Amino acid sequence: xxxxxxxxxxxxxxxxxxxxxxxxxxxxxxxxxxxxxxxxxxxxxxxxxxxxxxxxxxxxxxxxxxxxxxxxxxxxxxxxxxxxxxxxxxxxxxxxxxxxxxxxxxxxxxxxxxxxxxxxxxxxxxxxxxxxxxxxxxxxxxxxxxxxxxxxxxxxxxxxxxxxxxxxxxxxxxxxxxxxxxxxxxxxxxxxxxxxxxxxxxxxxxxxxxxxxxxxxxxxxxxxxxxxxxxxxxxxxxxxxxxxxxxxxxxxxxxxxxxxxxxxxxx
Amino acid sequence: xxxxxxxxxxxxxxxxxxxxxxxxxxxxxxxxxxxxxxxxxxxxxxxxxxxxxxxxxxxxxxxxxxxxxxxxxxxxxxxxxxxxxxxxxxxxxxxxxxxxxxxxxxxxxxxxxxxxxxxxxxxxxxxxxxxxxxxxxxxxxxxxxxxxxxxxxxxxxxxxxxxxxxxxxxxxxxxxxxxxxxxxxxxxxxxxxxxxxxxxxxxxxxxxxxxxxxxxxxxxxxxxxxxxxxxxxxxxxxxxxxxxxxxxxxxxxxxxxxxxxxxxxxxxxxxxxxxxxxxxxxxxxxxxxxxxxxxxxxxxxxxxxxxxxx
Numbered sequence: 001x002x003x004x005x006x007x008x009x010x011x012x013x014x015x016x017x018x019x020x021x022x023x024x025x026x027x028x029x030x031x032x033x034x035x036x037x038x039x040x041x042x043x044x045x046x047x048x049x050x051x052x053x054x055x056x057x058x059x060x061x062x063x064x065x066x067x068x069x070x071x072x073x074x075x076x077x078x079x080x081x082x083x084x085x086x087x088x089x090x091x092x093x094x095x096x097x098x099x100x101x102x103x104x105x106x107x108x109x110x111x112x113x114x115x116x117x118x119x120x121x122x123x124x125x126x127x128x129x130x131x132x133x134x135x136x137x138x139x140x141x142x143x144x145x146x147x148x149x150x151x152x153x154x155x156x157x158x159x160x161x162x163x164x165x166x167x168x169x170x171x172x173x174x175x176x177x178x179x180x181x182x183x184x185x186x187x188x189x190x191x192x193x194x195x196x197x198x199x200x201x202x203x204x205x206x207x208x209x210x211x212x213x214x215x216x217x218x219x220x221x222x223x224x225x226x227x228x229x230x231x232x233x234x235x236x237x238x239x240x241x242x243x244x245x246x247x248x249x250x251x252x253x254x255x256x257x258x259x260x261x262x263x264x265x266x267x
Numbered sequence: 268x269x270x271x272x273x274x275x276x277x278x279x280x281x282x283x284x285x286x287x288x289x290x291x292x293x294x295x296x297x298x299x300x301x302x303x304x305x306x307x308x309x310x311x312x313x314x315x316x317x318x319x320x321x322x323x324x325x326x327x328x329x330x331x332x333x334x335x336x337x338x339x340x341x342x343x344x345x346x347x348x349x350x351x352x353x354x355x356x357x358x359x360x361x362x363x364x365x366x367x368x369x370x371x372x373x374x375x376x377x378x379x380x381x382x383x384x385x386x387x388x389x390x391x392x393x394x395x396x397x398x399x400x401x402x403x404x405x406x407x408x409x410x411x412x413x414x415x416x417x418x419x420x421x422x423x424x425x426x427x428x429x430x431x432x433x434x435x436x437x438x439x440x441x442x443x444x445x446x447x448x449x450x451x452x453x454x455x456x457x458x459x460x461x462x463x464x465x466x467x468x469x470x471x472x473x474x475x476x477x478x479x480x481x482x483x484x485x486x487x488x489x490x491x492x493x494x495x496x497x498x499x500x501x502x503x504x505x506x507x508x509x510x511x512x513x514x515x516x517x518x519x520x521x522x523x524x525x526x527x528x529x530x531x532x533x534x535x536x537x538x539x540x541x542x543x544x545x546x547x548x549x550x551x552x553x554x555x556x557x558x559x560x561x562x563x564x565x566x567x568x569x570x571x572x573x574x575x576x577x
Contacts, residue, residue, distance in 0.1 A: 107282070107285055107286075107289075110282060110286075110549060110552065110553055110556075111286070111507075111545075111549055111552070112507040112508070112510040112511045112548055112549070112552055113507065113511060114511035114512075114514060114515075115510065115511060115514065115529070115545060115548055115549075118514070118529075118530075118533060119290065119533075119541075119545060122533050122536075195407070195408055196407075199408070199410045202410050202412075202413075203410060203412060203515060206410075206412050206515070207514075207515075207518070207530065208534075219410075222412065222413055222416065226416060226519075229416060229419070229420055229424070230420075230424055233420055236413070236416055236417070236420075237417075240409075240410070240413035240416075240417070243409075243410055243413065244405070244408050244409045244410075244413070247407075247408035247409075247410075248404060248405060248408035251404050251407060251408050252404060255404065
């Protein structure tokens with residue numbers, strides 16, 4: 001893997017570690033209100049400043065990372081799992097099942113993705129689980145299409161014939177023989193897509209469809225800071241930089257992985 | 268050719284039907300009653316019943332869906348629950364605004380993105396290439412609602428150059444269009460770089476060079492023309508992201524387009540508005556993809572549209 005890929009991986013690991021440890025290392029609760037220090041500019045006591053309720057922005061960015069990264073990663077894993085399953089079944093069995101599943105994939109991909117995610121997230125009460133479902137129900141389609149194509153070529157390989165010859169059933173061939181072969185490709189795709197999911201999560205939260213107050217997430221912090229952009233720009237600045245750093249690290253990692261495994265960038 | 272386009276347009280019908288069915292089911296499955304939202308909690312049951320009759324929500328779901336399809340046949344989308352205006356009228360007045368915003372963003376993104384990507388590939392491995400490549404990864408990693416707010420803060424509030432929000436002429440258009448173009452520039456630059464590098468590696472360029480073609484002509488005619496297909500594909504596919512981005516940028520900059528209309532409809536559970544905007548957005552997206560497919564034919568004569576789709 002190129003150097004920048006490794007660097008990105010280190011940043012991601014650090015961000016995840018911070019997110020996991022956040023409740024333990026934070027000096028005070030992210031929703032602690034301090035009416036004596038409203039909208040303080042960044043300084044020694046509050047490195048990223050405070051918001052309109054005197055809450056420390058750095059603490060909230062750290063706590064928000066827990067939500068934002070967690071939601072993006074869980075959605076990505078769900079999307080990958082569902083897409084992997086659909087791609088395997090579709091590619092392996094072919095025929096009508098393939099036609100039907102790929103029609104569903106085309107239908108999902110024919111929506112502008114954020115519009116569809118918004119559409120799905122208004123179905124359920126706003127919150128982080130809703131965002132996960134919304135992102136995953138849009139995201140699975142691109143995984144499914146990729147894996148199906150791979151399975152189509154893979155199932156002609158001699159090892160599949162060999163497995164069948166020694167008496168493996170369809171289920172065993174799909175899950176024990178084909179699926180492990182598809183995992184590296186799925187993980188590369190996961191790396192490529194997670195950056196985008198971080199941005200989608202932020203967008204949904206920004207629009208008020210994600211984590212609800214007082215819980216902090218990066219998107220909802222920007223949405224709250226919007227009204228104070230002139231008097232307290234740091235309220236918008238800090239979470240925005242956090243989103244960019246997280247999404248950037250995943251995008252660099254995804255690029256590095258796809259380069260390493262011979263997939264063209266971008267997908 | 269005409270046959271192919273007709274066939275594709277025909278396929279649009281089941282797709283749009285599918286979309287109406289999905290959006291309709293979605294809106295029916297929504298928790299919360301739109302009538303309650305319209306009249307507030309203190310309204311008498313008679314009033315609620317009267318409104319139900321008026322908007323037809325007392326009928327069964329199938330009747331409602333049939334009624335909606337009937338309306339669509341007439342080119343209508345029903346009336347907004349709140350303003351009482353025809354959704355089709357609002358769409359007609361706001362849709363051009365969204366298209367103006369999207370095309371303005373494209374007008375910035377396409378030339379800038381292609382030039383940057385080309386430069387990056389041409390100077391492969393240099394400092395400049397590194398700089399452009401890094402900038403383009405950063406470009407796709409920044410959410411538009413944040414870059415939009417930052418642009419607004421600096422350009423409108425600190426420098427006082429352009430108005431922060433509103434709909435109107437170039438002065439109002441510039442900031443949202445630049446915001447919307449940033450991720451598109453990054454995407455186009457990335458794809459252009461890859462596409463151009465693929466062509467630069469091809470042996471035919473040696474022949475071209477050997478017959479004495481100038482570098483400028485080589486770059487523009489021989490390299491760019493061959494690299495165009497993947498670039499056009501991405502520009503077309505990326506149109507969906509303009510529509511996605513339009514929801515966010517229009518909301519931030521108060522631009523009176525269908526993105527903001529959709530968002531307001533969603534918040535107020537104004538179903539006719541939500542369905543109308545999503546239908547129009549998707550139809551545009553699908554049409555743009557059709558245009559992209561057709562343009563392949565002209566960019567690369569080897570592409571046979573009929574045989575492939577058979």
